Amino acid sequence: MTAPRVRACALVVLLAALTALLAPVASAHESTPVGVQRIELSLGARTLALTITAPPEGGGRMPVVVLPRGEALPGDVTLAAVRPGEDPATAPVVVPAAPVGQPHEVVLTADGVGAWEIAVADGSTIARIPITVAAPAPTPRWVWAVRIGAVLGVVALIAALAPSVRQRPRLALALGAAAIVGLTIAATAVATAPATSTAATTAATPAAAPVDPAAVPAGGHAGHGGGAMPDMRGMSATDVPADMPAMGPGAVVVTARTGPGAQAGAPTDLELDLTDGSTGAVVDDLTIHDDALIHLAVIGPDGQLAHVHPVRTAPGRYVVRVQPATGGRYGVFAEMERAGDGGHQVARTAFDVAGPAAPAIPAAPGAGVRQVAGMDAEVTTPAAVAGRPTRVSVAFTRRGGAPVTDLQGWLGMAGHLMLLGPGLSGVPDPADPASAFGHVHDMSAAGPAGTYGPQVGFDYTFPRAGRYALWVQVQRDWQIVTVPVTVDVAAAAAPTP
Numbered sequence: 001m002t003a004p005r006v007r008a009c010a011l012v013v014l015l016a017a018l019t020a021l022l023a024p025v026a027s028a029h030e031s032t033p034v035g036v037q038r039i040e041l042s043l044g045a046r047t048l049a050l051t052i053t054a055p056p057e058g059g060g061r062m063p064v065v066v067l068p069r070g071e072a073l074p075g076d077v078t079l080a081a082v083r084p085g086e087d088p089a090t091a092p093v094v095v096p097a098a099p100v101g102q103p104h105e106v107v108l109t110a111d112g113v114g115a116w117e118i119a120v121a122d123g124s125t126i127a128r129i130p131i132t133v134a135a136p137a138p139t140p141r142w143v144w145a146v147r148i149g150a151v152l153g154v155v156a157l158i159a160a161l162a163p164s165v166r167q168r169p170r171l172a173l174a175l176g177a178a179a180i181v182g183l184t185i186a187a188t189a190v191a192t193a194p195a196t197s198t199a200a201t202t203a204a205t206p207a208a209a210p211v212d213p214a215a216v217p218a219g220g221h222a223g224h225g226g227g228a229m230p231d232m233r234g235m236s237a238t239d240v241p242a243d244m245p246a247m248g249p250g251a252v253v254v255t256a257r258t259g260p261g262a263q264a265g266a267p268t269d270l271e272l273d274l275t276d277g278s279t280g281a282v283v284d285d286l287t288i289h290d291d292a293l294i295h296l297a298v299i300g301p302d303g304q305l306a307h308v309h310p311v312r313t314a315p316g317r318y319v320v321r322v323q324p325a326t327g328g329r330y331g332v333f334a335e336m337e338r339a340g341d342g343g344h345q346v347a348r349t350a351f352d353v354a355g356p357a358a359p360a361i362p363a364a365p366g367a368g369v370r371q372v373a374g375m376d377a378e379v380t381t382p383a384a385v386a387g388r389p390t391r392v393s394v395a396f397t398r399r400g401g402a403p404v405t406d407l408q409g410w411l412g413m414a415g416h417l418m419l420l421g422p423g424l425s426g427v428p429d430p431a432d433p434a435s436a437f438g439h440v441h442d443m444s445a446a447g448p449a450g451t452y453g454p455q456v457g458f459d460y461t462f463p464r465a466g467r468y469a470l471w472v473q474v475q476r477d478w479q480i481v482t483v484p485v486t487v488d489v490a491a492a493a494a495p496t497p
C-alpha cells in the first residue's frame with residue numbers, strides 16, 4: 001500500500017474508534033429520559049385526562065395532550081406553565097372545546113430548573129399540577145476520561161502518521177505510544193463506566209410495593225390508613241378498616257368544606273384541606289398514583305357514589321365540584337400517596353348538605369342481570385363469607401347478547417370496585433366511621449385492540465359479616481359506567497374441633 005493509502009485507512013479506523021468511543025458518552029449526557037405522566041382532573045363540571053411529557057433536564061418544551069371525557073361542555077380551557085402560585089393569565093395556551101375522546105396537544109415551556117405548575121383554567125377554577133424540572137446531572141468523571149483519552153489518542157496518532165514525523169522515527173514512536181495510552185484510557189473508562197442513571201423530571205409515580213399473598217390476615221383487613229391489600233390473581237386493592245382514624249406518622253388529615261349554602265340538587269364546590277396528622281403542617285407532597293393526585297369517593301346517604309379527582313388549587317388545597325342529590329351527611333374517602341415514605345393512604349371525612357334527607361342507602365340488586373348504559377350487566381357473586389376471599393365479577397353484553405369487548409381502560413385499569421361496609425346499624429352508612437371502605441382494581445391485561453371486556457372481576461376479602469354496598473366502574477365511549485351491587489356477607493362458621 002502507498003503511504004497516502006495507509007494514512008487514509010488509519011484515519012478511517014481512528015474516526016470509527018472515536019465515534020464508537022464517543023457514542024455512549026453522547027447518549028448518556030444529551031438524551032434526557034423522557035417521563036410521561038397521565039393525570040385525571042375533575043375541573044368544574046369537566047373531566048379531563050392530561051398526558052404530560054416532562055421537559056428535559058434543565059427545562060424546555062413540555063407537550064401536554066388534553067383529552068376531554070365524560071360530558072362535552074362548551075367553552076375553552078387554558079393551559080400554562082408557571083412558577084408556583086404565579087398568575088397563569090399572562091401567556092396561556094387555549095385548548096378549544098372538543099368532543100369527548102378527541103385529544104388536543106399543546107406545547108408548554110418550562111424553561112428553568114426547579115418547581116413549576118401546569119395551570120389548567122376553565123374560567124372559574126385554576127388547577128395547578130406540580131412539576132419539578134431537574135437540574136442537568138454533572139458530567140461524570142468517566143465521561144471526561146473518555147473524552148480526553150480519545151482526543152489525545154486520535155491527535156497523537158494522526159500526528160504520528162504525518163510524513164514529516166515519519167521521517168523522525170523516535171518522535172513517531174513517542175506519538176504512537178501517546179496514542180495507545182490515550183485510547184487505552186478512553187476504552188478503560190467506557191468498559192468500567194457505571195450504568196446510565198436516569199433522572200425523573202416530573203411528579204413520579206412510585207411503583208407499588210410487592211406484597212406477599214401469604215400475608216393476608218384472616219380477618220381480611222390489610223394495613224391501616226388504606227394500605228395496599230395483598231395482590232390476588234392480578235388484583236390490587238385499598239382497604240380502610242372500620243373505625244379507622246387516619247393517624248400515625250405522615251397520615252394525612254382531610255378537612256372538607258362545601259361552598260356557602262350547599263343545597264340538595266345544586267352543584268357545589270367541595271374544598272379539601274390537607275394537613276399532616278402528626279405535625280399539623282400543610283401537606284403538599286402528593287404524587288400522582290393511578291393517574292390522579294387524589295382519588296375521591298363521595299358517597300351520599302342515598303347510596304350514590306361519585307368517584308372524582310379533585311384539582312389542586314393551592315399548596316395543600318384541592319377542589320372538586322359535587323352535586324348532592326339529597327340532604328344529609330356525605331362520606332368522603334380520599335386516596336393518596338405522599339412522596340418519600342408517606343406511602344398509600346386513605347383519609348376519611350364527611351360534610352353535610354341541607355335539604356330533605358334520604359332514607360338509608362337503598363339496597364341495589366345483588367347477583368343477576370341489570371341494565372346499565374345500554375348494556376346488560378350480569379353480576380356474579382358467590383356466597384360471601386367474612387374473612388374468605390370472594391370474587392365479584394360483572395359480564396357486559398349488548399342488548400341482543402353480543403359480548404361487549406370495547407371497554408376502555410380507566411386510570412390504567414380494566415375496572416374499579418369501590419365498596420362500603422356495614423355500619424353499626426348493620427347496613428352501609430357513609431356517615432358512620434364503623435363502615436369500612438375499600439377500593440379494588442381489575443388489573444387484567446388489555447386485549448389486542450387495547451380494550452377490555454366482556455368481563456371484569458375483583459377479589460376481595462370482606463372483613464366482617466353484614467351488608468355491603470359495591471360499585472363496579474368501567475369506561476366505555478369515554479363515559480364512566482357504574483354498576484351498584486349489594487352483597488350480604490355471612491359470618492364465618494366457628495371452627496369445628
Ligand SMILES: [Cu+2]
Binds near residue numbers: 294
Ligand atoms: Cu380515582
